[in-house]
Amino acid sequence: MRAYIVESRRESSIMLEIRNLHATVDGREILNGIDLIVRPGEVHAIMGPNGSGKSTLANVIAGREGYLVTEGAIHFDGKNLLDMAPETRACEGLFLAFQYPVEIPGVANLYFLKAAVNAVRKYRGEPPVDAMDFWDLVHERMELVKMDESMLKRSVNEGFSGGEKKRNEVFQMAVLQPRFAVLDETDSGLDIDALKVVADGVNALRSPERGFLVITHYQRLLDYIVPDHVHVLFNGRIVRSGGKELALELEEQGYALYNEEPGRARRAAA
Amino acid sequence: MTDSTQTLERLATSDYKYGFVTDIEQDTVPPGLDEAVIRLISAKKQEPDWLLEWRLVAFRHWLTQQEPQWAHVHYPKIDYQALSYYSAPKKKTDGPKSLDEIDPELRRTYEKLGIPLAEQAILAGVAVDAVFDSVSVATSYKGKLAELGIVFCSFSEAVREHPELVRQYLGSVVPYRDNYFATLNSAVFSDGSFVYIPPGVRCPMGLSTYFRINASNTGQFERTLIIAAEGASVSYLEGCTAPQRDENQLHAAVVELIALDNATIKYSTVQNWYPGDAEGKGGIYNFVTKRGLCKGRDSKISWTQVETGSAITWKYPSCILRGENSVGEFYSVALTRDYQQADTGTKMIHIGKNTRSTIVSKGISAGHGQNAYRGLVKILPTAENARNHSQCDSLLMGDQCGAHTFPYIDVQNPSAQVEHEASTSKISEDQLFYCQQRGISMEDAVSLIVNGFCKEVFKELPMEFAVEAQKLIELKLEGSVG
Ligand SMILES: Nc1ncnc2c1ncn2[C@@H]1O[C@H](COP(=O)(O)OP(=O)(O)O)[C@@H](O)[C@H]1O
Ligand SMILES: [Mg+2]
Numbered sequence: 001m002r003a004y005i006v007e008s009r010r011e012s013s014i015m016l017e018i019r020n021l022h023a024t025v026d027g028r029e030i031l032n033g034i035d036l037i038v039r040p041g042e043v044h045a046i047m048g049p050n051g052s053g054k055s056t057l058a059n060v061i062a063g064r065e066g067y068l069v070t071e072g073a074i075h076f077d078g079k080n081l082l083d084m085a086p087e088t089r090a091c092e093g094l095f096l097a098f099q100y101p102v103e104i105p106g107v108a109n110l111y112f113l114k115a116a117v118n119a120v121r122k123y124r125g126e127p128p129v130d131a132m133d134f135w136d137l138v139h140e141r142m143e144l145v146k147m148d149e150s151m152l153k154r155s156v157n158e159g160f161s162g163g164e165k166k167r168n169e170v171f172q173m174a175v176l177q178p179r180f181a182v183l184d185e186t187d188s189g190l191d192i193d194a195l196k197v198v199a200d201g202v203n204a205l206r207s208p209e210r211g212f213l214v215i216t217h218y219q220r221l222l223d224y225i226v227p228d229h230v231h232v233l234f235n236g237r238i239v240r241s242g243g244k245e246l247a248l249e250l251e252e253q254g255y256a257l258y259n260e261e262p263g264r265a266r267r268a269a270a
Numbered sequence: 271m272t273d274s275t276q277t278l279e280r281l282a283t284s285d286y287k288y289g290f291v292t293d294i295e296q297d298t299v300p301p302g303l304d305e306a307v308i309r310l311i312s313a314k315k316q317e318p319d320w321l322l323e324w325r326l327v328a329f330r331h332w333l334t335q336q337e338p339q340w341a342h343v344h345y346p347k348i349d350y351q352a353l354s355y356y357s358a359p360k361k362k363t364d365g366p367k368s369l370d371e372i373d374p375e376l377r378r379t380y381e382k383l384g385i386p387l388a389e390q391a392i393l394a395g396v397a398v399d400a401v402f403d404s405v406s407v408a409t410s411y412k413g414k415l416a417e418l419g420i421v422f423c424s425f426s427e428a429v430r431e432h433p434e435l436v437r438q439y440l441g442s443v444v445p446y447r448d449n450y451f452a453t454l455n456s457a458v459f460s461d462g463s464f465v466y467i468p469p470g471v472r473c474p475m476g477l478s479t480y481f482r483i484n485a486s487n488t489g490q491f492e493r494t495l496i497i498a499a500e501g502a503s504v505s506y507l508e509g510c511t512a513p514q515r516d517e518n519q520l521h522a523a524v525v526e527l528i529a530l531d532n533a534t535i536k537y538s539t540v541q542n543w544y545p546g547d548a549e550g551k552g553g554i555y556n557f558v559t560k561r562g563l564c565k566g567r568d569s570k571i572s573w574t575q576v577e578t579g580s581a582i583t584w585k586y587p588s589c590i591l592r593g594e595n596s597v598g599e600f601y602s603v604a605l606t607r608d609y610q611q612a613d614t615g616t617k618m619i620h621i622g623k624n625t626r627s628t629i630v631s632k633g634i635s636a637g638h639g640q641n642a643y644r645g646l647v648k649i650l651p652t653a654e655n656a657r658n659h660s661q662c663d664s665l666l667m668g669d670q671c672g673a674h675t676f677p678y679i680d681v682q683n684p685s686a687q688v689e690h691e692a693s694t695s696k697i698s699e700d701q702l703f704y705c706q707q708r709g710i711s712m713e714d715a716v717s718l719i720v721n722g723f724c725k726e727v728f729k730e731l732p733m734e735f736a737v738e739a740q741k742l743i744e745l746k747l748e749g750s751v752g
């Protein structure tokens with residue numbers, strides 16, 4: 001009984017809460033008033049044309065330097081996320097799959113991943129991961145994203161193709177098992193097979209405890225990662241929210257609607 | 271300035287943990303340099319006449335020389351008359367016969383430094399010769415090596431026990447006239463290590479020397495001579511530290527390597543002399559001449575160095591590739607921070623046919639550190655089909671430091687292939703953020719990225735040294751530890 005009560009409380013609790021978020025980059029306002037609530041177990045998709053502020057939102061959530069929040073708040077599990085250093089946010093269970101993953105020459109992928117796992121464990125007061133356990137986990141997750149073992153020894157993202165980089169992001173996510181993951185256009189530039197692999201990775205991690213924010217430019221990904229909610233971001237603001245059918249609607253109409261007449265889009269959102 | 275630049279600069283300042291002074295009675299010659307001092311040093315070491323004569327010839331030549339000015343380093347004029355040229359721990363009796371007889375205070379010093387002497391040496395499989403100021407105090411694991419005919423002892427002992435070898439090879443690679451500091455060393459060198467690996471013997475363990483300057487106002491002028499006979503091979507490790515003192519101390523060593531037919535010598539250095547304080551006061555002047563001669567065909571000499579200490583480093587471990595098909599390698603990491611200056615690199619002199627050389631140099635500058643790579647690749651007319659590949663990468667941390675590259679290439683045979691690549695980079699905010707987003711702190715991210723930058727060099731180091739080098743770099747960048 002007790003377990004049931006705890007479980008139901010978790011269902012209704014809020015995982016990520018963004019309120020009236022305004023953010024500037026280089027003095028220019030990019031986000032102007034975003035409200036978003038993600039509960040555990042939910043997958044939210046954010047769609048929108050290029051330059052609408054999708055990556056900016058992802059970066060603000062992850063705490064990147066240079067992205068200044070001028071108004072509003074973000075809470076993660078009730079804690080003020082904006083007060084935390086980027087690494088603290090990560091250790092609290094936040095993960096960002098980057099749109100453009102950076103190369104780190106000379107640092108082996110496996111070594112990097114172990115450093116990340118151990119950093120999170122240290123934050124939680126746990127001892128460094130057992131070498132065998134880590135190896136088993138890595139192998140299991142590698143199969144999930146159909147990654148070749150040789151990629152473990154290669155330097156982080158160095159010389160990786162676009163698709164390999166994206167796959168590596170999903171692989172890292174699968175090993176780190178964050179509670180909340182933001183995927184920033186992880187589907188861009190992928191062929192259909194690679195896209196399925198990425199979707200499989202995400203779907204395998206979907207659970208009642210986890211939340212996802214899937215940023216995408218195309219509806220295509222959402223055939224494989226079926227979202228609970230879809231939001232349209234335009235000019236730094238969520239102009240429309242709906243269920244998974246909204247994505248299909250966008251697919252038919254495109255973003256032209258918003259590009260041409262932002263006024264109409266805002267009316268539509270109202 | 272951004273937050274991460276500030277953090278990088280803060281990380282780039284840390285304390286020197288080897289800065290203690292050992293309280294031990296020293297037998298030190300008063301400061302000053304003239305022929306009488308040289309005779310005194312030679313007499314203290316009971317040297318044969320030929321060696322005294324060699325020293326005196328060098329000294330007379332040194333008097334006619336000027337200190338070189340071409341390096342990209344700046345320092346006040348050294349007063350050579352204010353230095354003491356010999357300092358030795360006072361011996362209770364006639365000198366230690368075994369490891370147990372070594373002064374306990376000295377033993378504690380080495381323990382603090384983490385040097386594996388005695389049992390530790392055997393466990394670690396490393397034989398250690400430790401040079402404390404001017405004399406060699408212990409050579410461990412000797413018996414085992416002797417069974418194989420390997421000679422590993424202090425230079426002084428080699429002069430007594432193997433005078434014919436010393437006389438044959440001393441100055442054969444670095445002649446006494448070579449350069450100002452090598453000439454000075456030839457006149458006043460006090461001790462060092464000597465290695466001889468007989469034909470066909472592969473030395474079963476790494477041989478190691480640990481240098482430490484303890485006494486103040488003392489120059490350290492050690493001399494190392496390593497000979498690998500036909501088909502022999504050896505891996506030699508050198509480490510160095512010094513106490514923290516306000517005045518500068520001079521270290522002018524000479525290392526000569528000789529590889530005969532099919533012989534291989536691998537020489538690794540982790541140099542962590544006291545670099546001076548954050549304002550640039552004190553620290554070691556490390557003016558060292560290191561050169562190897564690939565005398566025989568199919569011989570190979572490989573230098574690997576991790577230079578993190580010293581106020582000034584001036585050092586160019588080089589290879590003379592005389593034997594046909596001989597191979598020279600130089601792998602270097604040089605880190606400068608605060609007001610440290612490093613002018614380091616290598617010379618690859620190709621003489622024989624089909625000789626090959628590889629140069630990988632990684633310079634890291636932080637704070638006000640200045641790092642220069644200076645390299646010469648020379649292909650003589652006789653060096654048919656010679657090949658060289660050089661790669662020089664610089665990493666800048668902060669905006670006050672500098673990196674400079676001076677590659678000299680002199681090709682006198684048209685069949686040669688010489689390639690040179692160079693790059694200068696900074697740790698990018700993208701890289702730091704990527705690491706941080708995965709939970710890795712800024713400090714750990716910096717060491718991770720720097721270690722990645724150094725990887726090609728670290729992988730050339732023997733395992734135990736690679737770990738030490740990595741830790742040292744982290745320590746240098748992370749702020750005080752312990
Ligand atoms: N680091 C930055 N510096 C300056 N402008 C930026 C930066 N990042 C984003 N912008 C600007 O912010 C707007 C939104 O960009 P972004 O969030 O990347 O959009 P999206 O991911 O939706 O394509 C664009 O006009 C872009 O030029
Ligand atoms: Mg984007």
